[in-house]
Amino acid sequence: MFYLGEELYFPPLSQTHPTGIVAFGGDLSLRRLELAYRSGIFPWFEDGEPITWYSPAERMVLFFEDLKVSKSLKKIIDRKVFEITFNTAFREVITNCQEVKRSGQLGTWITDDMIHAYCKLHEAGMAQSVEVWENGQLVGGLYGIDLGHIFCGESMFSLRSNASKVAFVHLVEKLKEENYLLLDCQVFNPHLESLGAVEIDRDDFLMILKSAKKL
Known part of the structure; x- marks a missing residue:
């Protein structure tokens, strides 16, 4: 699994886990959210969990x-x-x-x-x-x-x-x-x-x- 740091980056979607998880971590800043959506990625997690970024195999x-x-x-x-x-x-x-x-x-x-x-x-x-x-x-x-x-x-x-x-x-x-x-x-x-x-x-x-x- 890929863990995001402060760098504004997401790994290639070819590396996405079969569950659809792209990465964990990072933040919910405007710039990162915009990059995520324009890359086909969105956040999906619950309170108490790390920020989790998804791009499901079937959209x-x-x-x-x-x-x-x-x-x-x-x-x-x-x-x-x-x-x-x-x-x-x-x-x-x-x-x-x-x-x-x-x-x-x-x-x-x-x-x-x-x-x-x-x-x-x-x-x-x-x-x-x-x-x-x-x-x-x-x-x-x-x-x-x-x-x-x-x-x-x-x-x-x-x-x-x-x-x-x-x-x-x-x-x-x-x-x-x-x-x-x-x-x-x-x-x-x-x-x-x-x-x-x-x-x-x-x-x-x-x-x-x-x-x-x-x-």
């Missing part, structure tokens, strides 16, 4: 033409049950993603240090959020990293049924309008699969990531 992504919107979800969107905003409550969104309990999940990988780091990324214009409101109350949303032409989704939450799905669909529509290539969903999740996301080989994802840099 979960959504190609926009594959988006699946059920009839019931489409009705909710068409009825405008919720109000949708972008980048108006980033800290509240990421904090809810940390605190909202999920079925079958004992804890959260969103540590206080990560909240601090990603809020810094948001201030720098690299981290973005989608908010879902009901009667002036934040009831759902998601956040992620905007690389320009590729958006890396990080986490979502719902305090009302379908709120996170509504945020997801609105994000996809916005990215599609702005000619993004795909939405990176990172690792397999049956919820995201139901919305049309699929797994592709790491090398294929890296090729798309490289092509996005030229746009």
